[in-house]
Amino acid sequence: MNRRSTTRLVTFAAATGLAVASLTGCAGGGGDEGGDGEVTLTWWHNGTTGPLPEVWEEVATEFEEAHPGVTVEQTGYQNEDLQRTLIPNALAAGDPPDLFQVWPGGELRDQVENGYLMPLDDVIPDTIDSVGATVNPWQVEGATYGIPFTFGIEGFWYNTDLFEEAGIDSPPTTLDELIDDVGALRDAGITPIAVGAGDKWPAAHWWYQFALHSCSPESLQAAETEFDFSDDCWVEAGEQLEEFLGIDPFQEGFLGTPAQQGAGSSAGLVANGQAAMELMGHWNAGVIGGLTPDQQVPEFLGWFPFPGIEGAAGDPTAALGGGDGFACSAEAPPECAELLEYIMSEDVQAKFAASGAGIPTVPAATSSLEDPNLTLVAEGLAASSFVQLWLDTAFGTTVGNAMNDGIVNLFGGSGTPDEIVTKMQDAAATL
Amino acid sequence: MTATLQPAGPATAAGPAPTPGRRRPRSSAARQRIEIVLLVGPALILFLGFVILPVILAAVYSLYNLPPAFRWEQLAEPDRFVGLANYQRAFDSPEFVRAIGNNFLILFASLLIQGPLAIGIALLLNRPLRGRTALRLLIFVPYVLAEVIAGLAWKLLLQPEGGVNAMLESLGLGFLQQNWLADPSIALWTLFWILTWKYLGFAIILMLAGLQGVPEELAEAAAIDGASWWQIQRHITIPLLGPTIRIWAFLSMIGALQLFDMVWVTVAPTVRGMATETMATYMVQQGQFAGQPGYGSAIAVILFFISLAVALIYQRLALRRDLAGAVTRGVR
Structure with missing residues (x-):
């Protein structure tokens, strides 16, 4: 084949391609309404x-x-x-x-x-x-x-039977009580808390809670509208989380645990009595119910809100949801x-x-x-002074992803509280 | 667009209309041309539209800072064009640099571990052996399995409470138990094990096919000259297997550089981000899930050029003799 015909062939093909593209372009849109009011x-x-x-x-x-x-x-x-x-x-x-x-x-x-x-x-x-x-x-x-x-708002979904077994009378109302309860559950040979850290966001929610309780509503607002993370509370949240991770509250191998898929997921561990509690959103009753052998929400399931942190700057009655x-x-x-x-x-x-x-x-x-x-969650929602939207949602995909990456690094022991904030600031700078 | 179509369309269509007198040569040439257009046209349009065009678009997008679900018009907005900033960001990102490292680690590990293993097993299976066909079949099974199915199966087996740890326990090797896929310090090697399990069969079959091309007479002649089995393999069989080994290495390298699905399926996002990210998973993570199509496109372009560079260098250094005539002749 000589060069001229090749050129012509390519021209023809390109023209046809363009024509096809413009045709499909015209066909799109405006297809919803038929002529007869349907x-x-x-x-x-x-x-x-x-x-x-x-x-x-x-x-x-x-x-x-x-x-x-x-x-x-x-x-x-x-x-x-x-x-x-x-x-x-x-x-x-x-x-x-x-x-x-x-x-x-x-x-x-x-x-x-x-x-x-x-x-x-x-x-x-x-x-x-x-x-x-x-x-x-x-x-x-x-x-x-x-x-x-x-x-709805986030809180702890817990196994009342296992709490009883560990000698815990009532759900914790302060962070110190939660830490004591984690110890009591460990002593009783029970995995205290399940976290689906493999999916990133369930781990990140822990940091959100610490941030919510450390940061004033004004700082939260400044972060959401201007990506201003200069307040020290954002680093403090990471430090609190780091300290909490130090008491070994989570199940073994939590970095690889998914949140919702299968009996090995964090929800599955709670559903099958292998962990005492999980911090999770309002949808979790349905997820847990779907992971039990009889597909029913287990009798032992209870709910309590995230406890307040003594001396923290954040609003103690604020909730994340x-x-x-x-x-x-x-x-x-x-x-x-x-x-x-x-x-x-x-x-x-x-x-x-x-x-x-x-x-x-x-x-x-x-x-x-x-x-x-x-009903408990709804009451908790009604009792909250204000509800902060999930931080990754509130900050948008780009900053939210960077934040979650930083938090799971902290969970995995390869990150620091400062790094989380740096990552968020870097991501915000690309917007 | 219609204007472009007008002249081109009729020109080709008008081709066959013959002028009397010079009828035969023209019509046969025109006919040949139409045949070519009809046969090649559809495939060419698909290729241009779904392969070449997206490649060009990715290169264009990689120069922009784009929001997820962007509109075409946004390319023209001020501040959207960022030049090479996305590339700069990629090479400044420790995550991406680590992902490149992971790709090359898997590449070299594949060549150094899977290669000798495959050659050895293929040499063994090439000897007369009872149940040889059954063995060959078994070895090829993992390769036939769908990637996602194999990945999920291994993911289940390698859970903390999964089959592998249970087996170690019952063998009295409980001290070897690991969080295979959840521990960032070993996850990459667990992944490499799964990849080896999956792709070794392919390498062995390839080597076996190569061995069929090694004439038996040579081995017989060497045996008559007093060469041992080892000497025959070392000095006759393996050198003659060279072309096969080099082609396998090429396929293996490209596979290692493009590695995506096995990582995506078996390793939880958190551990993946810490230990087993590859260039391709990083691209999808950043481009799709973190909602940065421009940055993701830049990663895609980098991945493309790294693969291209590796392929070209390898072709120059190793494949030149094997491919002489096969690839080059048509071009020149």
């Missing part, structure tokens, strides 16, 4: 286990029945896949689902900045009001872009907001609470909670 809503959520998938399925069906011509295609995906891969890719590709889960803090800010989300204040103001201040993390500069359907919220994509049809309104209605929230899937955000629905531990 609307299809796609809805991505993280309900894959426990009672949640069934709840969302019913909600979709009920909404379809009440709105003829509307089809709701709801799909549940594994939480981290949804958050880290599926939604970012769908957004970047310009073909997002209509209604989808959004994570507050840094991620929400990025998405709003890119114009991916529908502002909701003028569309469903009553719904926004119904959840009160809980909606704050889903707001950017005063405008609401997402609404949480569940919100987070929630799951939904948002509509900027190009979604108006029915999307209606579906969100329905999801947030008292009926659905009560159904959600009764199913034991989590703690509802509409206060009137809280009375429908049946699970005694979720």
